[in-house]
Amino acid sequence: MRGRLSLCGYLDAEEPDVVVISGCTVTALAERKARQAAVRSRRDHPGAKIVLVGCLADAVRRGLTSFRSADLVAGNAWKPHIDEVVRRAAAGVRGVLSARPEDEPDGGPQGSRAAPAAGAEPGRVRAYLKIQDGCQHACTYCRTTQVRGLSRSRSPEDAVNEAQELATCGIPELVLVGIDLADYRPAGGTLAGLLARLDGIRGVRRLRLGSMNPEGLTDGVLGAMAGLRATCPHFHLPLQSGDDRILARMGRPYDVASYLDTVQRVRDAIPHATFGTDLIVGFPGENAAAFRRTCGVLSVVGFVNVHIFRYSPRRGTRAAALADDISPTVKRQRAQELDALASAVRGKILREAVGTAQSVLVERSEGKLAYGYTAGYVKAVVRTSRPMGVGEDIRGRVVSVTTEGVEARALDE
Ligand code: SF4
Numbered sequence: 303m304r305g306r307l308s309l310c311g312y313l314d315a316e317e318p319d320v321v322v323i324s325g326c327t328v329t330a331l332a333e334r335k336a337r338q339a340a341v342r343s344r345r346d347h348p349g350a351k352i353v354l355v356g357c358l359a360d361a362v363r364r365g366l367t368s369f370r371s372a373d374l375v376a377g378n379a380w381k382p383h384i385d386e387v388v389r390r391a392a393a394g395v396r397g398v399l400s401a402r403p404e405d406e407p408d409g410g411p412q413g414s415r416a417a418p419a420a421g422a423e424p425g426r427v428r429a430y431l432k433i434q435d436g437c438q439h440a441c442t443y444c445r446t447t448q449v450r451g452l453s454r455s456r457s458p459e460d461a462v463n464e465a466q467e468l469a470t471c472g473i474p475e476l477v478l479v480g481i482d483l484a485d486y487r488p489a490g491g492t493l494a495g496l497l498a499r500l501d502g503i504r505g506v507r508r509l510r511l512g513s514m515n516p517e518g519l520t521d522g523v524l525g526a527m528a529g530l531r532a533t534c535p536h537f538h539l540p541l542q543s544g545d546d547r548i549l550a551r552m553g554r555p556y557d558v559a560s561y562l563d564t565v566q567r568v569r570d571a572i573p574h575a576t577f578g579t580d581l582i583v584g585f586p587g588e589n590a591a592a593f594r595r596t597c598g599v600l601s602v603v604g605f606v607n608v609h610i611f612r613y614s615p616r617r618g619t620r621a622a623a624l625a626d627d628i629s630p631t632v633k634r635q636r637a638q639e640l641d642a643l644a645s646a647v648r649g650k651i652l653r654e655a656v657g658t659a660q661s662v663l664v665e666r667s668e669g670k671l672a673y674g675y676t677a678g679y680v681k682a683v684v685r686t687s688r689p690m691g692v693g694e695d696i697r698g699r700v701v702s703v704t705t706e707g708v709e710a711r712a713l714d715e
Pocket residue numbers: 437438439440441444445446447481482515
């Protein structure tokens with residue numbers, strides 16, 4: 303959206319006419335943050351119109367929640383036409399736009415098409431390449447299927463074309479994203495096939511998979527990734543709980559044994575793989591033993607990145623009918639305990655990386671310090687003998703662990 307807006311000449315302004323808030327509806331906290339952003343925007347920019355976009359906008363359109371502080375609400379289908387949304391808001395259009403732009407009484411935006419996600423923004427090294435939307439699952443806590451609809455896959459041709467545009471714009475790293483990436487099944491194509499085609503694009507130096515349910519990491523996908531030049535060995539596999547009973551109550555499409563089997567298959571195929579995950583604490587029925595099992599899986603897998611969410615019932619989901627029987631205090635305590643454990647586990651993995659050589663894609667540079675991420679998605683600062691440019695690759699030997707990741711010394715100079 304930023305890319306498209308800047309292409310259209312709408313840039314960050316000190317006193318904006320329109321403020322766009324991209325809101326998430328997955329947790330109560332996410333919704334609260336969007337509401338707080340709206341309050342801040344009203345206070346700081348009293349003359350500006352407020353536009354709400356994203357899944358929260360679709361939840362409002364479907365009557366699952368309200369968002370009175372927005373002048374205009376535009377769901378996900380409008381994101382490729384965000385410039386048109388901003389134009390309408392600035393012209394005083396109010397209310398909730400139709401689910402699909404073409405359903406608008408005036409026929410929707412004419413001749414408008416999605417711009418490359420990030421191509422127009424200078425200084426970016428990473429772009430999200432969306433290849434799938436919607437979800438075939440119905441996890442009991444999740445509103446996504448209601449706001450995003452059923453699973454559908456983007457054609458490989460379309461994805462390759464956008465990737466080529468992004469590479470031409472100088473973006474070296476692509477992250478393949480979808481709501482249910484594991485269900486990427488385009489007509490006549492596969493994820494492994496798409497990865498191979500993207501790997502062949504000149505200028506694409508890194509290919510990452512975004513968050514993906516474990517069943518998506520088939521032997522075919524792993525085999526392809528192991529043989530490609532640009533694949534990054536980092537896998538974000540949402541676990542949510544380490545207890546089979548809770549996973550079943552959540553309606554998750556795996557049990558702990560099959561999750562751990564996937565992790566092992568990844569490690570067999572790509573030995574230096576790193577892992578990230580999402581965990582929910584305080585789901586209805588999560589007793590102390592179930593929570594301990596989650597802690598156990600966290601330690602066994604050894605994640606470098608963990609996102610922890612406290613369960614909150616979402617109107618319209620099946621889990622909302624279950625008794626929310628874990629008190630806010632216990633949810634907070636469990637989240638804190640899990641966070642401390644995740645930090646300890648991460649610290650151990652990073653300490654083990656001391657002495658190894660890592661490649662870092664430079665995102666920012668200050669004098670002889672270059673900042674970026676390793677291929678395994680660990681934040682790194684590299685000490686260099688010359689200033690590095692954004693987008694350059696540098697190899698460094700890890701010398702220590704920092705609060706955010708690792709520090710390395712450049713090897714290639
Ligand atoms: S897999 Fe489950 S949690 Fe993820 S989007 Fe689909 S329904 Fe929601």
